[in-house]
Amino acid sequence: MMMVRKSKGLSDRHIKILNFLGEHQDKGYPPSIREIGEETGISSTSVVNYYLEQLEKWGYIERDRRISRGVRVVPERMDEVAHRLGNAARASVAQAVSMAADLLKIPLAGRIVASAPAPVPASDFGYYDQEASVEIARSLLPARTKMDELFALEVQGDSMIDAMVNDGDIVIMRRVESNAEAKNGEMVAVWLPERDETTLKYFYKETNRYRLQPANPTMGPIYVDKREKLEIRGKVVMVIRKVAATAM
């Protein structure tokens, strides 16, 4: 009689480690044993090594013992684990697999209008149907941008001219989980529930208020008292305008 081996292994710690390895690929180099331990709450390097040896034996990772940070995930086996990871992790893993892609397919989440909150894809969006998507060369984005944080919106109406954005423009946005993620000086899409208004503005947190600065330098800022509700729907990463002949 053998012990109760939890149905072939992959404990919570295994998962955490695999997850971290996947996410870490963006950095361009693998993590060290100590970094893995720190991230996964394992204090001893020997324990991390213990798990890495198992993962290697089971074929989830490959290691090069002669070398610092000589560890890498085996992409084929990652799919097998994907359902036990968060979606973000899955995306980062999947991205790592086809890392050669110079072209990012960014889901088009909907339209942004001044009079309604900007649509934001659910953070747990399963497989984004590429029905509607915008393709962007990776070279246009800051290095190390995670594609699973990005989505696109089409601007409707010309009420955002103060942001130098017009009807038909496409804004590429990065999802934010909370208002706190927005740093001063970043351009964000803000929803002001009490005014029923969405605008694109540079965001500045001041003492007792928020300052929302239009991109157009000839226009003045608007101020929002901190007691007023304010919801940041995303950070603006890029604006694309397809210029077509217009009849006037």
Next chain:
Amino acid sequence: MMMVRKSKGLSDRHIKILNFLGEHQDKGYPPSIREIGEETGISSTSVVNYYLEQLEKWGYIERDRRISRGVRVVPERMDEVAHRLGNAARASVAQAVSMAADLLKIPLAGRIVASAPAPVPASDFGYYDQEASVEIARSLLPARTKMDELFALEVQGDSMIDAMVNDGDIVIMRRVESNAEAKNGEMVAVWLPERDETTLKYFYKETNRYRLQPANPTMGPIYVDKREKLEIRGKVVMVIRKVAATAM
């Protein structure tokens, strides 16, 4: 502000190192200084370090000094060097795996300012081995766009706000051979020699004058008498704005 580096300065050893860094990516982790030295025929680690510092200063690689093997190539800069490498190397370096016709590499011809005629690439430029280019997904452009007609300009200064184009924006343009090619309602870059002014406007030919209509609907048109010189430098196809946090 994006500066373009003269390809001068990249010695044979720089190239070799970049090449090796690119090829080594397959292994899943970056090489060590000593490995780089061994591969490129440099016996001293300090010399390798010497070159890595230069490459970092010039923006070809990024380093994390705290970390072993903490070096990574900057993909955007790599294809700039690709033509100096062999084919095999190019594949691994530029990761041109899916470099199908999905991605257009548009030469960045220079800058457009209000006070000078917009630069236009020579119509006979066969090889664009320019260091500077912008990559655009073909899906963003109208079908059947000939890529050899396209070029890109970076906007300098905020004097084109009336066209909803600001400092740092990139405009993708289509070359025109003569003024006659511009049709009513198309947005063009116009050079007005008698006023020493370049502007981006919607173009309309009227009875005795040209009407140049700003993209911003809140602003009025300007009129140019047909006797005045007017030179159309290109048609605007697309405007791209990379939004970055700004300190204000």
Next chain:
DNA sequence: ATAATACACGAACATGCGTTCCATGTCAAG
């Protein structure tokens, strides 16, 4: 000729980082 640069080497040094060994805790089988 002298001085200033840019390149190049190799050795010494300081850390980074993986490995190994030992102690401890847990739990189920005998």
Next chain:
DNA sequence: CTTGACATGGAACGCATGTTCGTGTATTAT
């Protein structure tokens, strides 16, 4: 209760690797 396979920590050890420094050699400007 004892045993033994696992799981976990912690610390020491030692090779791996980046950094610094002294020195040497061309090339070019003064």
